[in-house]
Amino acid sequence: MSAVPIPTRTPSESLRPPLVDGEQTLSSITETVCSIVERPQTPRAWYIAFAISSSLTLMLFGLIGYLIATGIGVWGNNSPVFWGWPIVNFVFWVGIGHAGTLISAILFLFRQQWRTSINRFAEAMTIFAVTCAGIFPAIHVGRVWLVYWLAPYPNQMAMWPNFRSPLLWDVFAVSTYATVSLLFWYLGMIPDLATLRDRATSRVRQFAYGLFALGWTGSARQWHVLEKAYLLLAALATPLVLSVHTIVSFDFAVSHVPGWHTTIFPPYFVAGAVFSGFAMVVTLLVPARHLFGLKDLITPRHLDVMCRIILATSCMVGYAYATEFFTAWYSGNRFEQFAFLNRMQGPYAWAYWTMVTCNVLIPQLYWFKRFRTSPWLMVGVAICVNIGM
Amino acid sequence: MLSPATARELDIEHGDVVTIGSDGRSVEAPVYILPGQAENSIGLQLGYGRTAAGTVAGHVAHNIDPVGVNVSTLRSIEHMHFENGVTITSTGRRHEFATTQEHFAIDRVGLEEISGRVGDLVREGTVDEYAEHPDFAHHGHEEIALWEQPEQDGPQWGMSIDLSKCIGCNACVVACQSENNIPVVGKEQVLKGREMHWLRLDRYFTGDMDDPEVVQQPVACQHCENAPCEQVCPVAATVHSDDGLNDMVYNRCIGTRYCANNCPYKVRRFNFFDYQLPVVQPEQSLKQLAFNPEVTVRSRGVMEKCTYCVQRIRNTSILADNDRRPLEDGEVQTACQQSCPAQAITFGDLKLSGSEVATEQSKPRAYGMLDELNVKPRTKYLARIRNPNPVLKATT
Numbered sequence: 001m002s003a004v005p006i007p008t009r010t011p012s013e014s015l016r017p018p019l020v021d022g023e024q025t026l027s028s029i030t031e032t033v034c035s036i037v038e039r040p041q042t043p044r045a046w047y048i049a050f051a052i053s054s055s056l057t058l059m060l061f062g063l064i065g066y067l068i069a070t071g072i073g074v075w076g077n078n079s080p081v082f083w084g085w086p087i088v089n090f091v092f093w094v095g096i097g098h099a100g101t102l103i104s105a106i107l108f109l110f111r112q113q114w115r116t117s118i119n120r121f122a123e124a125m126t127i128f129a130v131t132c133a134g135i136f137p138a139i140h141v142g143r144v145w146l147v148y149w150l151a152p153y154p155n156q157m158a159m160w161p162n163f164r165s166p167l168l169w170d171v172f173a174v175s176t177y178a179t180v181s182l183l184f185w186y187l188g189m190i191p192d193l194a195t196l197r198d199r200a201t202s203r204v205r206q207f208a209y210g211l212f213a214l215g216w217t218g219s220a221r222q223w224h225v226l227e228k229a230y231l232l233l234a235a236l237a238t239p240l241v242l243s244v245h246t247i248v249s250f251d252f253a254v255s256h257v258p259g260w261h262t263t264i265f266p267p268y269f270v271a272g273a274v275f276s277g278f279a280m281v282v283t284l285l286v287p288a289r290h291l292f293g294l295k296d297l298i299t300p301r302h303l304d305v306m307c308r309i310i311l312a313t314s315c316m317v318g319y320a321y322a323t324e325f326f327t328a329w330y331s332g333n334r335f336e337q338f339a340f341l342n343r344m345q346g347p348y349a350w351a352y353w354t355m356v357t358c359n360v361l362i363p364q365l366y367w368f369k370r371f372r373t374s375p376w377l378m379v380g381v382a383i384c385v386n387i388g389m
Numbered sequence: 390m391l392s393p394a395t396a397r398e399l400d401i402e403h404g405d406v407v408t409i410g411s412d413g414r415s416v417e418a419p420v421y422i423l424p425g426q427a428e429n430s431i432g433l434q435l436g437y438g439r440t441a442a443g444t445v446a447g448h449v450a451h452n453i454d455p456v457g458v459n460v461s462t463l464r465s466i467e468h469m470h471f472e473n474g475v476t477i478t479s480t481g482r483r484h485e486f487a488t489t490q491e492h493f494a495i496d497r498v499g500l501e502e503i504s505g506r507v508g509d510l511v512r513e514g515t516v517d518e519y520a521e522h523p524d525f526a527h528h529g530h531e532e533i534a535l536w537e538q539p540e541q542d543g544p545q546w547g548m549s550i551d552l553s554k555c556i557g558c559n560a561c562v563v564a565c566q567s568e569n570n571i572p573v574v575g576k577e578q579v580l581k582g583r584e585m586h587w588l589r590l591d592r593y594f595t596g597d598m599d600d601p602e603v604v605q606q607p608v609a610c611q612h613c614e615n616a617p618c619e620q621v622c623p624v625a626a627t628v629h630s631d632d633g634l635n636d637m638v639y640n641r642c643i644g645t646r647y648c649a650n651n652c653p654y655k656v657r658r659f660n661f662f663d664y665q666l667p668v669v670q671p672e673q674s675l676k677q678l679a680f681n682p683e684v685t686v687r688s689r690g691v692m693e694k695c696t697y698c699v700q701r702i703r704n705t706s707i708l709a710d711n712d713r714r715p716l717e718d719g720e721v722q723t724a725c726q727q728s729c730p731a732q733a734i735t736f737g738d739l740k741l742s743g744s745e746v747a748t749e750q751s752k753p754r755a756y757g758m759l760d761e762l763n764v765k766p767r768t769k770y771l772a773r774i775r776n777p778n779p780v781l782k783a784t785t
Contacts (some may be wrong), residue, residue, distance in 0.1 A: 071663060
């Protein structure tokens with residue numbers, strides 16, 4: 001790459017801080033980003049962190065094994081709380097994933113250029129979040145070994161799944177979402193993989209990166225095709241941001257359980273998803289930019305913008321909480337009213353008030369500039385949001 | 390058992406373990422506060438605390454704890470069933486009752502709510518009300534179907550339960566349990582709210598808790614024509630049969646539990662663990678004789694619920710078919726119906742004109758529980774009519 005300085009300010013943005021700090025050139029950015037994966041020595045801290053997280057993952061698999069061997073009674077569910085913890089986990093993780101798709105698809109279509117510093121990061125988070133989310137519906141069913149019956153496949157029973165069930169819609173929604181997210185992540189990464197291939201010093205790296213770079217040469221024609229494909233995929237992914245959590249919310253809204261049977265669920269879930277997803281991005285991004293020396297690429301401006309989105313979605317979620325109560329009161333349905341009254345005053349009041357505090361009150365601190373500029377204060381608030389969700 | 394007023398007076402709470410002493414003899418027992426118990430009296434049940442009764446009731450030699458407390462030591466030869474001048478002192482310990490009532494009355498808010506909704510679920514009136522408005526139990530709204538309802542051939546099964554006749558004796562619950570191989574899940578599971586009874590007897594207290602009215606209502610699957618459980622099952626494991634049964638297909642069920650979530654009556658039961666595992670071991674073959682061979686023993690991870698004793702319906706239909714004759718009214722009897730000493734339950738073909746169940750369901754007292762949801766339950770309740778003796782009523 002030539003050493004042409006990147007125009008860090010466009011005329012319309014001249015009053016805003018630049019997208020990248022420091023005297024950056026295309027090659028200096030390439031150098032900063034690539035050096036992370038090209039380090040000759042993996043830092044000891046990485047091994048320690050990896051050991052901790054893989055131990056925890058191993059514990060997860062062990063416990064899943066125990067669950068499958070014993071029966072799903074180990075979740076602690078009962079009648080009438082038939083779903084409880086596994087579904088809470090599922091909804092939580094699907095929600096987290098939404099930030100990645102929002103950043104990559106919707107912000108791309110709206111030409112929000114600040115997204116480029118964080119989009120790959122957020123998309124990777126989406127993939128992991130959707131993978132986590134996918135575990136829970138699969139292992140929450142009573143007979144895990146038959147979970148493939150949810151898929152519409154030709155079988156000797158001559159049975160289709162029941163297309164009237166929102167749970168089946170969910171299967172389609174989440175699997176589509178996982179597929180599109182993965183493709184989107186990979187498609188955008190092809191030129192980067194090619195860069196890494198070209199810089200590779202060992203044969204193995206060259207081969208591995210080369211394999212996944214799909215013969216990318218960086219020709220004008222390839223860029224033309226790639227950008228068109230990327231744009232189309234962004235357009236396809238955009239409705240998914242809204243549809244996935246809408247359909248997840250249908251699991252509840254379409255049933256007629258008091259407290260679930262409400263039309264506010266789809267927008268409320270989507271707002272909540274974007275909210276929690278952005279909080280998770282901030283939670284992960286701030287330490288990452290610190291540890292990997294990316295402070296020039298992921299600038300305080302990026303963080304500030306994300307905080308604003310969290311603030312806006314927090315207000316939406318708060319509004320939804322209030323509307324739920326209003327609707328319960330306005331419905332005149334005593335079962336509905338009880339469900340909400342019990343939420344506030346019943347045995348799970350502590351959880352309810354934690355949620356309100358963490359999701360509605362604490363994010364209001366983002367009105368203060370100090371909370372949007374100081375990374376550690378920002379992470380504190382974001383972790384509260386993660387807890388609240 | 391203590392009345393709420395006596396418990397307040399003695400400063401004892403539900404679940405406190407107390408020592409009951411009389412004449413130098415004493416037993417320790419947990420307190421169950423039961424509205425309706427006579428004031429300043431303690432009710433104790435004989436027959437509990439057995440030490441060699443079996444796998445359920447207790448067998449100390451095999452490390453199975455006895456159930457309940459043996460209170461026979463308090464009896465004396467002077468008066469076999471009563472004891473005066475007993476003392477009661479708290480031990481400071483607590484006991485958790487594994488009761489199937491009031492799982493949901495977890496706190497004050499819950500209790501208030503239940504007392505408010507009883508009138509909706511269990512409808513009752515006095516003789517005067519009945520004389521004036523025989524159909525007082527009706528909602529007064531018409532149910533509208535959005536599309537034409539298909540006409541079904543063959544019998545259409547239905548049930549009616551007369552709340553005026555029901556005495557709350559639990560015989561139907563026990564009959565159902567033995568007919569349908571319903572597992573005994575044990576105290577820990579009941580405490581978690583995982584009892585498996587297909588038929589439960591809801592008990593409510595209404596009015597002043599120091600002088601309550603008691604109402605009870607047997608609740609099993611209502612076999613809704615417009616069943617909310619069927620719509621949400623992703624694998625179509627619960628479907629409707631031509632004769633109007635809400636069928637549960639055990640070997641198609643993968644256990645998402647969505648049906649149970651969407652059941653407004655909460656009558657679906659889930660096998661959270663392999664509850665029958667101890668009994669299906671080869672060395673337990675003698676105990677397996679206790680199973681009804683006509684009914685599948687369910688494995689873990691599947692949902693189950695009242696089937697209207699489908700095995701009896703099918704067997705009797707086959708026998709009638711063999712004889713080339715139609716089923717007669719009353720030929721199919723459900724286990725609960727058979728065991729009801731008050732004959733509160735009737736079961737039969739709703740399409741057969743003049744059948745007992747059709748007659749019962751056409752009575753003005755008939756109502757469907759939660760029928761405002763338009764789920765069209767096949768089980769109908771006949772509202773309870775109270776006719777208290779005016780002389781007795783005035784003295785209480």
